[in-house]
Amino acid sequence: MLTCKGLVAQSSDLLDGSLSFRQRLAARTHLAICFHCRRFIRQMRISQRVIRTLPEAPLPDLEHLLRAISEQRAAQSDDHNER
Amino acid sequence: MTDEDLLLARLRSGEQAAYKVLVERYQGAMRAIAIAIVGMSSADEVVQDSWLSVVRNIDGFAGRASLKTWLLTITANAAKTRLKKQRREVFIDDIAGPHGTIGADRFKADGHWQQSPLGWHTDSPEALLDEQELRECLDHTLTSLSELQCSVLLLRDRQCLELEEICNLLEISHSNVRVLLHRARLSVFATLEHFEDTGEC
Ligand SMILES: [Zn+2]
Numbered sequence: 001m002l003t004c005k006g007l008v009a010q011s012s013d014l015l016d017g018s019l020s021f022r023q024r025l026a027a028r029t030h031l032a033i034c035f036h037c038r039r040f041i042r043q044m045r046i047s048q049r050v051i052r053t054l055p056e057a058p059l060p061d062l063e064h065l066l067r068a069i070s071e072q073r074a075a076q077s078d079d080h081n082e083r
Numbered sequence: 084m085t086d087e088d089l090l091l092a093r094l095r096s097g098e099q100a101a102y103k104v105l106v107e108r109y110q111g112a113m114r115a116i117a118i119a120i121v122g123m124s125s126a127d128e129v130v131q132d133s134w135l136s137v138v139r140n141i142d143g144f145a146g147r148a149s150l151k152t153w154l155l156t157i158t159a160n161a162a163k164t165r166l167k168k169q170r171r172e173v174f175i176d177d178i179a180g181p182h183g184t185i186g187a188d189r190f191k192a193d194g195h196w197q198q199s200p201l202g203w204h205t206d207s208p209e210a211l212l213d214e215q216e217l218r219e220c221l222d223h224t225l226t227s228l229s230e231l232q233c234s235v236l237l238l239r240d241r242q243c244l245e246l247e248e249i250c251n252l253l254e255i256s257h258s259n260v261r262v263l264l265h266r267a268r269l270s271v272f273a274t275l276e277h278f279e280d281t282g283e284c
Binding site for chain 2: 005016
């Protein structure tokens, strides 16, 4: 019988769909009878969405990067023209 | 023509705005890959080198993989070149969170919850993130993770890469990725739970 502790240990694999058929069945059975673990799994899903929703860190010196890219392209097309 | 084909054509014609779109779309994932492999300190340089390599090679991109996979592979290769042979070890146990995660103390001897999860005031990530302080707590938690662990979390839960893809790009085993990811997720969970409970980090 899967315990709450065991379910928590497998929770990431459950979220990623990495459990075997047998393990998934055991997890589903546990969740059907355990309110606490249902809440835990729901909150783990919310945590994932929080990470997904976090504001993006500002891009470091985007302008600088774009300038480097455009210089590189210019250098390349000079190469082509010389050949 | 798909959105990606269209973007590719614009990139090949050298349209600067198309590069801007590409950078804005994929810089986050590329950075996470670079940090996982070379660490924070040289990650930005690796990403910059990768972009230059993208520009050099865009005409040769055959479209067998998706543009995203191609970009991330270039980044991983640039990072590995930088690292040469000094591979960083994967220390699975070097991580202490800002406060307890979901440790053994949360369970009774029989494996049932000792201290069961608390209800949260909302199920909405947006509503949770409205709190400036919580955003700071999460920043703190992400910083407290190892660079590799944080990158794996971001690549999976933010950039939505498949586990398989993460294993290949970072050259770490499936079981290592799963352990790193699980611990990182529990740290995020614990941060949210603690904040819901106390209003503090
Ligand atoms: Zn349970």
